[in-house]
Amino acid sequence: DTGVSQDPRHKITKRGQNVTFxxxxxxxxxxxYWYRQTLGQGPExxxxxxxxxxxxxxxLLSDRFSAERPKGSFSTLEIQRTExxxxxxxxxxxxxxxxxxANVLTFGAGSRxxxx
Amino acid sequence: AQKIxxxxxxxxxxxxxxxxxxxxxxxxxxxxxxxxYKQPSSGEMIFLIYQGSYDQQNATEGRYxxxxxxARKSANLVISASQxxxxxxxxxxxxxxxxxxxxxxxxxxxxxxxxx
Numbered sequence: 050d051t052g053v054s055q056d057p058r059h060k061i062t063k064r065g066q067n068v069t070f071x072x073x074x075x076x077x078x079x080x081x082y083w084y085r086q087t088l089g090q091g092p093e094x095x096x097x098x099x100x101x102x103x104x105x106x107x108x109l110l111s112d113r114f115s116a117e118r119p120k121g122s123f124s125t126l127e128i129q130r131t132e133x134x135x136x137x138x139x140x141x142x143x144x145x146x147x148x149x150x151a152n153v154l155t156f157g158a159g160s161r162x163x164x165x
Numbered sequence: 166a167q168k169i170x171x172x173x174x175x176x177x178x179x180x181x182x183x184x185x186x187x188x189x190x191x192x193x194x195x196x197x198x199x200x201x202y203k204q205p206s207s208g209e210m211i212f213l214i215y216q217g218s219y220d221q222q223n224a225t226e227g228r229y230x231x232x233x234x235x236a237r238k239s240a241n242l243v244i245s246a247s248q249x250x251x252x253x254x255x256x257x258x259x260x261x262x263x264x265x266x267x268x269x270x271x272x273x274x275x276x277x278x279x280x281x
Contacts, residue, residue, distance in 0.1 A: 091169075091256050091258075091272050092271045093271075094269070097268060105267075138208065146267070152198070152267075153212050153215060156202075156209060158208060158209045161208075
């Protein structure tokens with residue numbers, strides 16, 4: 050168990066470019082979450098997957114954002130035509146969903162995006 | 166509506182003293198879970214403690230305990246014998262269990278500084 054891995058850790062891009070982040074969850078976890086965190090704020094929910102199915106997407110997420118989790122393993126989060134307001138830390142987390150109980154989220158170290 | 170409220174943007178505590186970080190929540194779901202996470206300056210979110218809505222006793226994990234007052238909808242984190250390494254951001258989070266959404270909602274956090 051190597052934890053949740055995110056790549057790249059840092060990304061600097063120019064406004065209008067596309068960026069993609071990758072998340073490798075803990076292998077036995079069936080749930081995968083994406084959050085966005087800006088400076089001084091708590092993580093803000095973006096979307097989550099149960100295996101390969103995307104079950105919920107935040108209404109705050111514009112159609113420039115898309116996430117996939119092919120085969121229920123790793124996930125990618127793509128941001129098209131980046132804007133300066135997209136600058137944030139993008140956090141990935143995974144969990145083993147077993148209904149009621151402490152389905153603890155395990156977070157990765159995050160991918161920090163800076164849009165110039 | 167804000168579901169998780171942390172009213173203390175920043176707190177100071179003397180080393181070896183105890184400190185309480187406040188969290189109130191709002192839900193009509195009878196089944197829910199409450200979590201506390203620590204985020205050091207390195208950025209990675211670290212799970213500290215969990216309290217289920219049906220748990221009869223307050224959760225404890227080493228120096229961390231959760232003061233759960235269900236009627237008041239509060240879930241305060243108590244850190245005993247503070248250490249310099251406890252300096253970090255602390256986030257309270259909630260997951261509702263039966264509403265069909267399984268996203269975790271986070272508060273805005275409290276920055277704790279432990280003084281030597």
